């Protein structure tokens with residue numbers, strides 16, 4: 471069924487109240503094909519998962535297609551690993567907990583990231599020392615114009631930090647319908663991210679399992695990231711900027727305490743949250759939106775904010791950081 475003039479407020483974690491020109495749901499590849507075949511060809515499409523990485527700044531003159539493809543299926547299993555093919559509409563965190571409860575390792579550090587499995591490769595989601603590219607096997611995606619199903623391996627996805635080919639060369643051309651991940655049966659836990667070690671110590675657990683790591687990550691996230699059910703947000707609003715070694719050295723001369731992470735390329739990744747805090751924005755409120763008081767990388771809707779107000783706040787932050795640090799922040803959230 472295709473509905474018209476539908477409020478998208480329940481479908482985006484910023485809680486922005488704008489309308490979609492038309493709205494439909496699909497829970498299978500056939501359902502998706504039928505929606506695509508019967509659509510108004512003049513109306514552009516927008517594929518919606520959990521709406522946790524979008525900022526809606528206006529009524530959308532689009533056909534919004536909500537993905538509800540479910541199912542988790544084992545497609546290959548050995549002594550050491552199992553490959554699961556997951557419907558793209560499955561909630562990412564439920565999938566993580568499914569694997570953790572089986573004792574399988576690989577994605578536990580990404581516990582509690584909101585959104586759908588289908589969006590996980592879009593920006594190669596990551597947290598606490600892991601990215602999906604490390605467990606990713608392949609994905610299936612329907613080509614919107616030809617309605618053909620194509621398989622993409624890891625190399626073809628061109629994953630980078632919060633990047634993939636689907637945000638660049640193949641933007642708006644495919645609907646991801648399933649993603650296959652390989653989980654390890656005898657996993658080696660990744661607790662190198664400082665906060666995980668200290669949280670496990672606080673938890674007082676000695677036998678560290680994938681569930682211990684998952685619980686530690688959930689505890690850390692709950693302590694500083696706002697729950698979208700209580701305070702509208704889309705996680706980190708900006709990417710952490712990656713700069714050349716020489717640009718980093720200039721910044722470090724003025725700010726010797728700036729957190730930084732050396733990259734394989736020889737470049738340095740800076741912590742945008744630290745810069746935004748240093749520039750005095752943390753906890754600042756402008757009208758109905760603001761910068762989260764516990765995590766300066768997260769912009770929040772206190773209720774009733776428009777997407778445009780949040781976008782304008784992000785522009786002010788970008789300009790201020792550019793003037794203070796000489797670094798241009800890039801928005802991580804998809805702006806519509």
Ligand code: FAD
Pocket residue numbers: 483516517518519520521522523524537558583584585586587588589590592593594595596597644645646647695696697698703704705706804
């Ligand atoms: P949506 O917001 O619905 O869509 C995002 C983009 O992907 C859109 O352009 C959409 O068109 C496209 N898309 C979605 N599904 C498909 C599909 N099946 N086929 C084709 N295109 C599709 N992200 C991280 O990486 N790490 C974090 O730690 C993290 N923490 C967060 C914490 C909070 C509190 C919140 C609110 C967000 C956080 N995020 C994080 C961002 C967000 O959770 C991820 O980007 C997530 O993958 C978005 O999934 P979604 O289903 O909500 O995507």
Ligand code: EPU
Pocket residue numbers: 596597598599704705706707708709710729741742743744745747752764765766767802
């Ligand atoms: N920091 C501050 N002040 C702040 C926020 C951060 O000084 O207000 C400092 C911290 O003290 C730390 C550094 O900045 O030294 C990094 O902070 P944190 O570990 O909280 O991570 P982040 O860089 O702010 C990134 C991801 C998150 C992910 C976490 C954990 C990006 C854009 N963000 O945040 O992803 O959950 O690391 O791995 O890479 C998301 O993408 O939506 C997201 C939440």
